[in-house]
Amino acid sequence: MEFENLKLELQSGILTITINRENKLNALNIATIKEIEKAFQKVYDEPEIKGVIITGAGDKAFVAGADIKELADVNYMNGRKFAEEGQEVFASIENCPKPVIAAVNGFALGGGCELAMACHMRIASEDAKFGLPEVGLGIIPGYGGTQRLTMLVGKGKAFELILTGEMITGKNAKKIGLVNHVVPKEEVIVKAEEIINKIMAKAELAIGQAIDCINAVYRDENGYQTEANSFGNCCKTEDFKEGTKAFLEKRKPNFTGK
């Protein structure tokens, strides 16, 4: 089987990736991280995939963190590599030119919270629980959590969540800007699909350029220059011609992704 720890379903352009280790609350062991990497290679390569939803199997957890059983064997010699490899996989999610939404249906702790934060948006169920409890294990978030949480919620809230290791509900996560929407549990996927469908009706290449420019805010570069270059790239596309023409002809655009 190509994937043992993930379930992949492609329907109407949306690839739903389900982290599928329900009896371990979908904890991320190394094998699962490698499969996420492989799944995103498909997302980058396969034109029929237009958007991605990431969720967790069962109704208890999105992902309850890195697999603590494996984590316990990490040491000074390989700890840095452990973090760097996870960071690289999560960066490929963040930099994906197609929209990626986390449908958080339960615990999103440690690496699970970090996985959700690497996605472009987060939809949470009311009873979802977010937290970065690593300091209680004697470590810190290592899959980008110290950086992305600070970007999403600001320094003061990031300090509180990371230093106390406390969990917050989906509702409170929305209040501090960690999630985009909070909905009843049975609607998390529906809401994520609704947003991706809206994005899929737009010009695909422009979406990819917009994602890259928003991410540029957090890279060490002149983001305005990046934006101007990307704007120029969009002006070369057939979809730009079609989008403006359709507006002037008072009709819906017929985008081709070219």
Ligand code: COA
């Ligand atoms: N790594 C490995 N296994 C995990 C896990 C993790 N991060 N989180 C849960 N599990 C396993 C448990 O060991 C248990 O396995 P078992 O049935 O073989 O004993 C199973 O998943 C169910 O978890 P359990 O703890 O019994 O469920 P609960 O409802 O009592 O508690 C949590 C739920 C999420 C509060 C609790 O599992 C927890 O604190 N998990 C760790 C969270 C964490 O610290 N994550 C950050 C890691 S860096």
